[in-house]
Every structure is written in C-alpha cells, then in structure tokens.
Amino acid sequence: MSLQDIHIRVADAHTVGSLDAILNEIASRLHDFVDTGATSLIDLKSLPFSAEEYEGLRATLGRGEVTARLDSIGDSEIYETRFPGVWWVTHYNVEGDIVADLIEIASVPAIVHSQPEDIYVGLARLRQTLTSVRGEPVEP
Secondary structure (H helix, E strand, C coil): CCHHHCCCCCCCHHHHHHHHHHHHHHHHHHHHHHHHCCCEEEEHHHCCCCHHHHHHHHHHHCCCCCEEEEECCCEEEEEECCCCCEEEEEEECCCCCEEEEEEEECCCCHHHCCCHHHHHHHHHHHHHHHHHHHCCCCCC
C-alpha cells in the first residue's frame, strides 16, 4: 500500500460550523415560538451554504408526517420536518427553478392559510353554485 492508496477527506470546519449555526438558530426560533407564538422565516437562499451543508441540513431536519403541494404561478412544496413546528417551504417558478427556499417556524406555514379576499371570492362562487342548483337566490 502506498500513500496514494490512502484516501483522506478533509472536513471543512466552516461547513460544520455553518450547519451548527443554522440548527442553533432554528432551535432558538422554535423556542421563541413555543414561548410567545412568534412565527419566523429563515431564507436559505440568502445563506452562503455549500451543497454539502444544504444536504446536511435536509438530512438533519428530515421529514415529518405532513406534506402539502401548492400549484400557483409555480409549484410549492411544503413539508413539516421531523421537528413539529419546523417547516421546509420551497417555491419553484414555472420552469422548475427554486425561487425561494425557506425554513418556517409556525404551527402551519402562512402560505397554506386562506387569504380573506380568496375566502370572499369562494363564498360568492359557492352562493352562485347553490343558486344554479336550487334555481333560487341563497340567503347570506
């Protein structure tokens, strides 16, 4: 066996430190959420992560029991990590490129909540549907 046969992998201390830092930030924000109900977002695209750090974060957070997929301007994938209250939210454009990659600390990610304007439009559409089914106006 020669020295060339010995494979050495040098761990980047910055990589380990960055992953540790983001996990501590998530834990701190989850603690604040538990104590005060304050929700928060961490924009992963704004962080100087290497591919290894990114995959390390995905592996560490894992996947929990809840997954949602939205189809709006582009697709959005939302899943709760194995830590309840910690959500991974990824938004794609119509070409399939990631336009936002977020960790959201909340009971339910904000994008899943129906907006009041949408609810109003939905109510009007439901009333119109009932009117056409019954043949008479529906009372509010």
